[in-house]
Amino acid sequence: MYKVDTASALREATEPGVITQSILISLAIDQGPRKEAGKLFLEDGIELNALKEIRIEFLNILNIDHLWPLKNLIKLSLSHNVIERIENLDELVHLKELDLSFNRIKIMENLDNLDQLEILLLYSNEISVIQGLNNLKKLTILNIGKNKINDWKHVIYLRDFKSLRSLNTCDNPCTEMDGYLDYLFAFVPQLIYYQYRIIPESTRHSAIDKHYRIISNLEENEAKVQTELKLQQEFEDKLALLTAAYVEYLDEDFLFQQMFSANEVGRILSTINEDTQNAFEEYRKSFSAICHNLHELGLQEHDKRTEEIRLFELVVNEGKENKQNVARKIVDEVLERKMEIFANIKDVMKTLIEEREGDADATDDIAAKVRELFNEFNELLSKARNQLMSKEVILHDQIEDINEVFRINMMNMISSFLETAREHFSLLRNSQAEYNNTMNELILNYLSGFADNGEVPVHLKDLYGNKDSLATLAASHDIHLQVIDNREKLMTNRLDNWLKDYINQLIVDENKRNRQQILEISHFFGFLQQELNLLHPSQGLDLTDIELDDATLED
Template sequence: MNPCKAREPKIIDGHLLRVCIEQQLPKGELGRLMKTEGVDPGNVEEMRLEFMNIVKMDHLWVLKSLTKLKLNNNLIEKIENLESLIHLQDLDLSFNKITKIENLGSLGKLRILNLFVNKIEKLENMENLKSLTIFSVGKNLIKDKESVHHLRRIPMLISLNMANNPCTEYEDFRRYVAAFLPTLVWYEYKKIHDEERETGVVKFRQLIIDQEELEEKELAKILQKEREDREAELNMDSFVEYLNTRNLFDQMWEKDDEGKLLLNLGDDIRELYADFQTNFVNYCKEVFDIGQRHYKIRKDEIEAFMRCTEHAKHLSQLESIQLMEEFLEAKNILFSKGQEVQKNLEDGEIDEREYDRLVFELTDEFNKLIHVTWKKLMKLELVLFEQMDEVNQNFERNLTEMIGNLIEESQNCFTQLRELEQQYTDRLTEAANKMFNNIGLVEDLVIPDVLDEVMSDKDNLLNCLGATHDTHLTVIDTREDVLIFRAKGWLESFTNNLFTGEVDRNRYKILELSHFLDIQREEFEALIEPPKELVVVQDDD
């Protein structure tokens, strides 16, 4: 192999994986046979891709049975494309150029993770690694010793190596780790003694208490979010999920850095913010109540509609069955006559000419019976189909009106939300302009440090106020659009299913009736077919 070619940066692709799989086959005849027959990548459990100048992790989804993956000593900068490796237990990414721990959420079975010698600055995004027991992240760039706190979320971690990170230079870092990670047994491959942990707990007692309180608050937030998510899922059909909480208000401020800065204008603004929040959330709850009320009305109407239409279909089905039973009774009489004619022919009581005449009469009578029955059944089905079409159209109009009322009432509340936001912005602008105009005029005026840049120029201030106002309105408008879009989308989908469902039912019913009568016709034709012996005799003559 050309040595220069071997040193070229590589991306993991199908060809590279096939080559590596073949290189890892057993030696000798067994390996030759396996290579000849081909190895399914989906069955490979271990893969070594070491010292190959790999710069990008890709195409790994074909290795769906993989339990061990070694990608050490490469040029990888980003952890990615591991979502399909749900069986992975051992992952070695040491000696690479990775800057961030990420995209490990699907690796719930991972037990060993090696990130030794990389460029990682923070321990994060590992909360889903519930099976992780051995973790090496030595010789990275982790400065903050509190990064260790993130590992408290990993219940089975027993071995940790963070050697040669900047954070390890803190005094008693080993005891710090031992105190904050009570499940840890080994640190830097040396067993943690009880004395180390006990003295660490004593020394960092207050920090541990503070951390536990913080974790309790975080857990409460997580549980609250899970409750809200479960409730939101139940409220999806009412199109107002999360509006019974402060979720929409929080969304306005989530990316509103300018608005957060302006809260430092003073206590009056913080009080204004608190009032704004209370009133805003109350209007959101009004939208939620509107959605719930209309959902109940809509649900009751749909249930009543379904009961009525199913009852009508059931009655039509009973009448159809009655017509079929009447047909079968008449058919049985004709079949008895046909059997009698067959017997008379076989017994020589009638000749073939008389047999043909009688069969012709029976066939004509049977065809008339089929025709009359078909007309009755088709008329019954046509009446039902037309009735259902009319009922569906009327119900579509009712649903359209209900959805229209929901949207109209909701839009009124969203208008109030926008007016409330405008009032807040006006008051905020007034306070900001007042402070700006007093700069240099009021001797004891104190400008918070975080507002120095904003207050340094009038245009800066106006841009800041405009940005926060636009951010808030975008969030409000987007949520209103989502409600309207989903409500109209539901209406279109429901009514389309209503009409297409009825068309499908009608087609299936016609096919069912046609099949039923075709079978009866085949049975009759088989019945009146002359005996084979007579046909043969007739042919001989």
């Protein structure tokens, strides 16, 4: 519970300092509801994370701090202080308007997390460079007037902010240079307002005409950049999909090239003559075809796993929703019956007080009726609690069974895929073995032609000089097999680890959900029991001895 002296709390900021919780509470109270009821509510139990707007102005604030409790803030004003740095705003991810005007800020920084920001006001500071806004894609209004911006570089920078509609750069040195506004209007065409005044279309067209040639070149370069970015994004999206399918870099000849990038000798041997070159090309085609088939298989299996997960989640969520609907019906019935029983209890207990000086037998009858109502409510709670607990236990067991069925289905699905994948990797090894045998024969035939005159090409002398000329080919063969084996192990290990992690997370999530549900049920019925105890605080005490005042009966 907070009890704040607003005036004294705000006096904390008379000397340069930081934002404190007491200042925030004081401002929330001062800027909150004007009616007395609203003020009392704020003082009694203010929740800072519920605030949507706050003005922390004219308080001589030096450092921005202690704003993390304001997680749902949408509008924040820190104007007319002595702030030197933009900092400690990362938690305000819902912020749409930020006013830092009339401070001593030199650098635009630490705004990356404010990606919902639409209005940024930095009028009258000491900023020399417009920067640090890259993540503010929704920025609509920017006021950077009366700072120390000297050059025009910010114009091209602001061109990328396609949502920017209003800009104020007045009273900066850069605006005093002849042609600035024409340059700004020409290169930031999305602007509608400058210094909060609409930009005339004639002025805009005139500015564009003056810089037409440069703008055309700029637009051409921007189009190229956008194309490159689009292609890069498409590549990254595709790679992400293939990685999720565990067949990344198997759609083309990457694995083939990887074998030879790790084997320079093998690359040299493949270029000895036309025969070795043809053998190499045939090997590349057959090897890549097997990789492509494995790649297609991986995508198909990924689709099957995705569908299995979708169906699994559909069944689980349906079970949770059905249980929730039943539980809601039980709770509604309890609350409805509670109102009736509590009303009856209060009426009977009021009658009990009125009859105390009267007939003793009547008093006993009324007391018995009160006990009967209390017992009825306790039985209601016990029955409803058992029902909810039973439903939760049943759901928990069902989800555990569904999880196990899902685990078995997914394990069988993955095992089947890996079995087929191993067949493909065996084909790759066989293809490598055939290539190795072919190259052995071709190279030996080629080298035998130099046996008499010894005129071996320079780049083959080291290979030919080896008494066991086949050793070099064997080493090359082993390198290739190792690359194939490593890729097979990578696929197998990643899939096995994914399934293990996924199933373990399902178990953790379900146990957490089950514990939370049990706690909610216990807390709910504990609260109802407390309400009952307020009517009958002394269990086991003869009701004729209970002293009840009017306030108790009216609660």
